[in-house]
Structures are given as C-alpha cells and as structure tokens.
Amino acid sequence: MDTITVEELAIPAALDGPDAADFIESVAVSSAVEVDAYGTPEMAITADELLPSYRNQQYEPKRLFVIRQDGRIVARGVYHWVTGEPDVAWTDVRVLPEHRGRGLGSAMAAHLVSLGRAQGRARLATYVPSPDRQGRLDRLWSPTGFGSLPADNPEVRFLLVRGWTLEQVVRGSRLALPIPEADLRRRLDAAVLRSGPRFVRHHWADHTPERWLDDMANLYTNMSVEEPSAGLDEPRDEWSAQRVLDTEANNADRPDVRLLAAVEDAVTGHLVGYTELAVPRDLSAPVSQRDTLVLPGSRGHGLGLLLKLANLVTLQRDHPGHPAVLTFNAEENRPMLDVNEALGFVPIGYEGAWKKVLSYPASE
Template identity: 30%
Template structure:
C-alpha cells in the first residue's frame, strides 16, 4: 500500500464543484461509515452542513485534519486538535482507519498517522499527545484510573504502545432509548420531589444574560470537577468571548443547544447544569455536559436535570428518539445516574497519553 497523507482542503459549501468539494463529500461518507462502525448505526450522524461546520476554524482550538490516500481511495483520517486558550502544551488526536483494509494495512496506516500527529505536535512545540482509540470495559491493558481497558494489539493502539503511551482513561459511550422509558414523567416528578430546595431554569440556544456569569463559572468547574485521571488538561478560564464562541460552535450547521440548570431557591445560585445538542436531522440527540458542583451534591440534581432534558426533548423534537452520552468509566456517580435514567453502554473509547522526555 502506497500511503499519501495530506491536509484536507475545505470547500466553501458542501455542494461545491471541484477537487475540494469532491474530497469533502468522500470525507463525509467516510466519517458516517466510521461513526456507524464505532458507535452503532444512527448514533452519531452529521448532515453535510453539520459536518462542514464542525471542521471550521475556531477561536478556542486549531483543527488539523489529515487524509490518508492509497491512490484515489481514502483509507484513513487523523484529526488533531490543539487548544489555544489553555492546555497549550497538548495536542489531542483521533485516528479513523478504513475497515476495508487488512489488519496488516491498518497497522501500517496507524503507524503513519500517529507519526504525523507527533510531527504536528513537535512543529507546534507541544510535548504532550493525547490519542483516542477504541477501548473496552476490560482489556489486556487497564487504564491508570483503574477503570476500563484496551487491547494493546488493536491497530489503533499498537503504535501508541510502541511509543510508550500510557492508557490513562476510558470513556463509556451509552445510549438511552426514550421508547424504553414509558414512566419518564413519573420519574421526573419523583426526582423533583427529592430536591425541594431547588428549582429548574431552562433555555434553548445561547445562555440568557442573567445566567451568563454563573454559567461561565460552571464551565470552569467542569474542567476541574469532572474526572480526567492523569491526563494533562489544565483548569480552564471562561470569559464572555469564550462562552459566546462555545455556543456559536456547538450550534453551527443548524444544531440546537438545550440547557437546564438547577437553582438553589434560598440563594439563587446555580448548583449544576445539563446540556443536550440537538442535530439538524436524524434520530439521536447528544448529551453534552452535566455537572453538579460539590456544594450542591447529594440532592439528586444530576438525575433531575437529565430527566428534565429527556422530557423536554420528547416534547420539542419527538423525532429524536434516543440520546447518546460519553462518561469517564471511573465517574461512577454519573454512570449510576445514567444507568438509573435508562442509559446502556454501546461502546468504549480509550484515552492514551504520551509525554516527551525533558
């Protein structure tokens, strides 16, 4: 196999004629196949408009997308993210290998794509690479977090093992089918009764002005309170431009951000929040962030907010019949909330980390 790895050139719009448009449409089809193989059919679907929007330049991070070609066949992709505001010594990457390749070809390609990610990191002066690959509930290698594992012989993981990466964390991908939750309303009533000191505030799209300072604080807490294991992520600082850019980015391409927050009645303080991203089409919404800050834990707020969002989803977009979410396997409290809310595991993702010797 003759591998040619080169940067993707973005078209101005999905229907653009010429080489950039042709490559984009090949990449979109490839991405849809890859997501179906990784997570299950229909669980992570993007329209061409959404897909192109997700690849656009962003004020928060740089995105490099490299395509691997064997002649005129697109056989692999690696997407490399470089944060611009914090964790500026880190690059994060995810390979996608064609299932049409033989095992030997996949190993060869994964090695080449990993090398290119390291070249990008070195060129940017970054000494830490975090790579996402297929993971498992258990594996021959156990994450340093103590939860989840991976197969070190898997084509995506093998070049990382050879380079001395450590498996730091495993994410569980879970799905809730709303049809399997006929008692959703009763569950929500019970959860609300268990948290009488709190009320829910809700919005669609950008955060209302009166809640923006509190939400900036909650997003900062998300970067410190959510489990990250030994991954080299720094505490984030959220100012108004960062919140505005985040809301613009996640809603690009026609998507909608659905938010619920729990407000303490006596103080007016927001003790937590949960968000869903509603796609332009398809049948699956995406759970984004859920956080209950430490002073407000112990009242069932995580369950309450997740159930409230599921009820709102059913009312606002009844064609979205399921929700998919990602959680660190060691985040047992949140996984317990998910399981009690009807989520079941469908896949796992491993987070590997390499640090240059100093």
C-alpha cells in the same frame, strides 16, 4: 509500496462551496470507522454536524489531514488544541477498515506527533474505540482500576508499541426512547421533592439568556477540570461570556437543536449545574447527551438526576420520535454512571483514553 503522502485540508466556510467536497469525504471516513467500531449506524456523524467545531479556530484550533489512495480519501487525522494551553494537544487517526495494515495509520500518527513536537507540547491525548466483539480474556486494565480493553486488539497494540499509555476507559451508553411519560413525570416529581425549593430549574434552546452568560461561562470552565480525566491531565479551559456568545453564533447553522437545562441556587442567584442534549433534525438519528455538571458545593441533592430527567421531559414533549440518546462517561465516574443506569442507559461499547509524553533531545 506506493509513497504515502499526508495532505492538509483547508477547512471550508460552508458545505455548498467548491472546497467542501474533501471535507465531506473526510467526515465520511471518520463516520465509517465509528460505525464499524461500535457496530451500530447510530454512531454515524454528518459533515454539517461537524463543520462548526472545525470553524472554531479562535478558541479550539483544529488542523485536518488526509491520505488518499487512487484519488480517494481512505485515512484522516485531526490535530487540535485549546488556545492559551501550551502543554497538551489532542490527536485523532482514522483509517478505513479495508485499508488497514498498509502503513497509513503509522504515517498519519507520526505526522501528528511531529506537529506536537514542533509546537513544543509536553503530551498528546487521543480517544480510540476498542471493540470487544469476541469477548477476549487477555485484558489491558486502566490504571484507574475501572474498565479494561482487549489487550490483543490491533489499535491497542498499535498505540502501545508507539509509546502511548492507557489512562482511562470510557463507556458509550444508549438510552432507548421513548420513556413512558407517566414514569418520567413520576421520577421528575420525586427528584424535585428531593432537591427542595432552594434549587430552581431553567430551560432554553440554542441561545443562553443574557442573565446567565457569565454563569454558563463559569460552568463550562469548571466542566473542563471537574470531569474525571485520570492521568490525561486535562487542562483548565477558560470560558468567558463572549466565548459563549461566539460559540453559539458559530453553531447557528448546525442541523440540531441544543436543549439545555440548568439549575439555580436561589440563595446565591447563580447557576450551579447544567446538562445539554443535542437533538438532530433527522428523526432517525439518535440524540447526543453532552456535558452534565453540578458544581462541587451543590452536590448531594440529586441535581444531576433532576437535570437529566427535566431535559428528557423537554425532549419527548418538543422533539419526539428519536430512537435513543447516546452518551459517553469515564468508567471511574461512578456518580454519573449511577444516574445514567438509573435512567435506563445500557453500555454499547468502550474506548480508551491514551496519553503520549513527548521527549526532546537535551540541549547542548
């Protein structure tokens, strides 16, 4: 068998430079794996959508690795972490379906684990799609008690034999568009009535108004710990107003529009919830439902449903023509799944959230 070489790629500053071809090819590998796993071209992602997150080295550093065969990139791996968080890092391994079973995934996975050990990480996390196309009966259940994966799937066996443990099952869901306008408006009016006059909605695209920078930093920080993460022990990711500005500047050339709806508590004058949609310029591509959060002290007023309905109204008014909205939620996150199901989201696939605890030789 040929020697397997794991090669690190430099992150290009832009996609029109001479060093961008490998990055573009690596994204195509990742996209092909997602499309194959979920069985829909709507899971495809483009290099210009992904590049800004790789340039965000100040706050969320990423390292990108590939394996080539006959000069072609056939596998890629990502290792990333959050600045200031010493315990956990995230990994991602993708191998083109037609090149599996040749040791490429094993080589890439071992390389990423070695990086975690070199950094002294306590644990690693990864999210891996698990197709269930044949309705297999032998299941691996999440320790949360919500959701399961086909136990004999290749990726499940791959992770288990290498010491990873399943911590959570994540559901991918799809909302077909358009939603009848009259129904959407009727439901939004009902949600406004339920929430009452205390909560005031605000909307913007791409750039957070200056008055809300500190509040959005607080919401983003809380999102990192309020989203259910089971046994992954996701770390608290601290945001500041400057980080919000830096992230928006970094995303300025993304080929999508970020629609954000937020809700203010009129008593305190602070934002207590938000939701975000990423809307591609390509009308054939689906919209991505990003994070949604209502702070614990403001729950029980239907604000999550209110925010999502309001943002869908903005989406269909200002950016009509997309086929669907896609979103991902932990199976144990029943409150958010209730909101999504009420809106009409239906499951399209599942992925496992896995953890590997790293061990180190005892010091002598």
